[in-house]
Amino acid sequence: MAPAGTSPAAGAGDxxxxxxxxxxxxxxxxxxxxxxxxxxxxxxxxxxxxxMIKNEADAWDLSQEVFLKVWKALPxxxxxxxxxxxxxxxxxxxxxxxxRKRKIESAGELDDGILNESDIAAGARTxxxxxxxxxxxxANSELGKRINIALATLNTEHRETILLREVQGLDxxxxxxxxxxxxxxxxxxxxxARKKLKTLLCNEKGKD
Amino acid sequence: MKKExxxxxFVKWIDGQLTSEEEVQVxxxxxxxxxxxxxxxxMKSVSGSVTEEIPASVDPPYCDxxxxxxxxxxxxxxxxxxxxxxRGRQAKSFRWAWAPVGALALVLSFFAGHRISRPATVTxxxxxxxxxxxxxxxxVYFAGESLEAEVIADSDGxxxxxxxxxxxxxxxxxxFATVTTSTELPKSYARSEARRFx
Numbered sequence: 001m002a003p004a005g006t007s008p009a010a011g012a013g014d015x016x017x018x019x020x021x022x023x024x025x026x027x028x029x030x031x032x033x034x035x036x037x038x039x040x041x042x043x044x045x046x047x048x049x050x051x052m053i054k055n056e057a058d059a060w061d062l063s064q065e066v067f068l069k070v071w072k073a074l075p076x077x078x079x080x081x082x083x084x085x086x087x088x089x090x091x092x093x094x095x096x097x098x099x100r101k102r103k104i105e106s107a108g109e110l111d112d113g114i115l116n117e118s119d120i121a122a123g124a125r126t127x128x129x130x131x132x133x134x135x136x137x138x139a140n141s142e143l144g145k146r147i148n149i150a151l152a153t154l155n156t157e158h159r160e161t162i163l164l165r166e167v168q169g170l171d172x173x174x175x176x177x178x179x180x181x182x183x184x185x186x187x188x189x190x191x192x193a194r195k196k197l198k199t200l201l202c203n204e205k206g207k208d
Numbered sequence: 209m210k211k212e213x214x215x216x217x218f219v220k221w222i223d224g225q226l227t228s229e230e231e232v233q234v235x236x237x238x239x240x241x242x243x244x245x246x247x248x249x250x251m252k253s254v255s256g257s258v259t260e261e262i263p264a265s266v267d268p269p270y271c272d273x274x275x276x277x278x279x280x281x282x283x284x285x286x287x288x289x290x291x292x293x294x295r296g297r298q299a300k301s302f303r304w305a306w307a308p309v310g311a312l313a314l315v316l317s318f319f320a321g322h323r324i325s326r327p328a329t330v331t332x333x334x335x336x337x338x339x340x341x342x343x344x345x346x347x348v349y350f351a352g353e354s355l356e357a358e359v360i361a362d363s364d365g366x367x368x369x370x371x372x373x374x375x376x377x378x379x380x381x382x383x384f385a386t387v388t389t390s391t392e393l394p395k396s397y398a399r400s401e402a403r404r405f406x
Contacts, residue, residue, distance in 0.1 A: 029286060031279060031282055031283065031286065034279075034282060035275060035279055038275060038278060039275065042267065042268060042271065042274065042275075043265030043266055043267045043268075044264060044265045046266055046267065046268040047262075047263060047264060047265050047266040050266065051262065056269065059268070060268050060269065060274065063268055063274070064274070064277060064278050064281070067278050068278065068281050068282070068285070071282050071285065072285065143257065143261055144261040144262070147257060147258055147261050147262060148262070151258075151262075162258060163262070166255050166258040166259045166262070167258065167259065167262045167263075167264050168264055169264065184212055184216070187212070187215055187216040187219050188212060188215050190219045191215040191216075191218055191219050192215075194219075194222065194251040194254060194255055195251060197251075197254050197258070198247075198250050198251050198254045201254055201257075202250070
């Protein structure tokens with residue numbers, strides 16, 4: 001651990017210190033710098049995990065696991081990728097390990113009863129003229145809830161792709177790195193996930 | 209156009225990331241299918257809603273406790289990898305390399321010590337009756353023909369043991385001055401001891 005007072009997290013305001021400086025300090029096993037890094041990124045990690053597994057208690061534990069893995073792996077981090085991309089990659093691994101252990105990574109198992117799956121096939125052809133516009137469907141007080149339900153209905157890969165792109169704002173290449181797949185796969189998943197979400201949300205409107 | 213390519217174009221169209229060349233391709237596709245643009249607009253709208261409605265960052269519940277718990281685990285991790293322990297671990301990893309050396313040293317020191325030690329005879333005080341013991345008699349061993357050492361190392365228990373087989377106690381009734389081949393001593397050893405009494 002670095003001697004007291006030499007930590008970049010000590011003295012300067014947390015916002016003044018770059019991730020790069022904090023990472024360098026963490027690589028010298030500066031726990032104070034690591035805590036600053038955690039405070040800065042814990043919200044994104046927790047939101048990502050929580051949106052993936054939809055379980056608050058497990059999301060809390062898995063987020064802890066993510067950061068502990070980050071601490072252990074930081075000495076080997078070479079900054080070839082952005083720190084946030086690397087962080088999401090570790091988050092991805094932790095979440096998928098957890099899903100594998102519970103054998104619930106197949107599509108629809110997270111919330112089977114929420115929606116009628118026969119209405120939401122990924123490649124289903126939509127007919128915009130017969131359904132309400134999605135922006136109308138979303139224009140109600142329960143918009144966030146409806147989106148969450150729709151997201152939970154997506155399969156794991158589609159849900160993660162949507163979250164990384166629409167929520168976390170990663171670009172296509174970063175998503176490919178995080179998910180360990182090709183750029184083409186990312187594009188395909190993004191296309192079908194968006195199409196499926198549109199179908200789900202418009203069908204919800206149709207039922208109202 | 210391949211299906212994968214059109215999917216990529218549509219995704220980029222929704223995200224507003226088409227190059228000028230790709231835009232031409234998409235315009236062509238939109239002209240071929242009247243409902244396509246409406247469909248893509250809806251997907252774009254849904255994407256925007258997801259971005260607006262789902263927060264990118266949510267602090268975990270009891271975030272102070274989250275940090276304290278995590279830092280406690282980090283402290284434990286640091287303690288488990290202190291430099292002194294790392295040195296200790298390195299030393300431990302090389303420790304067993306010394307076991308055969310130790311065994312060899314034991315055997316050699318046995319012989320060496322036997323040669324330089326006082327004659328294993330019973331000291332009889334001058335002027336006193338012969339045969340009367342005036343000192344404690346040490347038990348003296350000699351190496352038999354089949355002397356061998358065995359090292360048993362248990363890394364889990366952090367212990368090691370060296371067993372030396374083939375040693376035998378020299379009987380008190382052996383007279384080295386007149387030692388004969390009838391004793392259990394090795395011949396070379398008996399001759400060597402006999403020379404010491406010459």
